[in-house]
Every structure is written in structure tokens, then in C-alpha cells.
Amino acid sequence: SDIFPTGFHGAVTAGVEVGSTVYVAGAGPVGLAAATGALLLGASVVIVGDMNADRLAQARTFGCETVD
Numbered sequence: 847s848d849i850f851p852t853g854f855h856g857a858v859t860a861g862v863e864v865g866s867t868v869y870v871a872g873a874g875p876v877g878l879a880a881a882t883g884a885l886l887l888g889a890s891v892v893i894v895g896d897m898n899a900d901r902l903a904q905a906r907t908f909g910c911e912t913v914d
């Protein structure tokens with residue numbers, strides 16, 4: 847129950863704002879929560895990096911760009 851608040855707090859603490867470009871290292875539960883938080887805060891581009899293809903596919907469904 848604390849995964850989303852942890853990721854969202856990370857995005858807030860990092861200073862994500864409207865128009866930001868954000869990179870999230872890792873597409874695990876907290877990383878995906880941080881990516882979602884960044885999108886909710888108005889980031890224009892969110893890039894998620896991971897080596898797990900399934901996790902990257904999930905990130906793409908949220909509207910993130912991905913790198914492996």
C-alpha cells in the first residue's frame with residue numbers, strides 16, 4: 847500500500863513539474879510508480895530504463911518511452 851506514495855514522493859522530491867523530462871532507472875513497482883507520478887505532475891517526457899522486457903512493456907502502456 848505504500849508503493850505508489852513512495853514513487854510519487856520521489857518524483858515530487860526530484861522537482862518534477864509541467865514540461866519536465868524525467869528518467870526513471872528501473873521499471874519495478876516503485877519505478878513505475880515514480881514514472882506515473884512524474885506523468886501526473888505534468889512531465890512531458892518520461893523515460894524508463896530496465897533490462898526486463900515485460901516491465902518495459904508495462905511502462906509503455908502508461909505512456910513512457912523506454913530503454914533497455
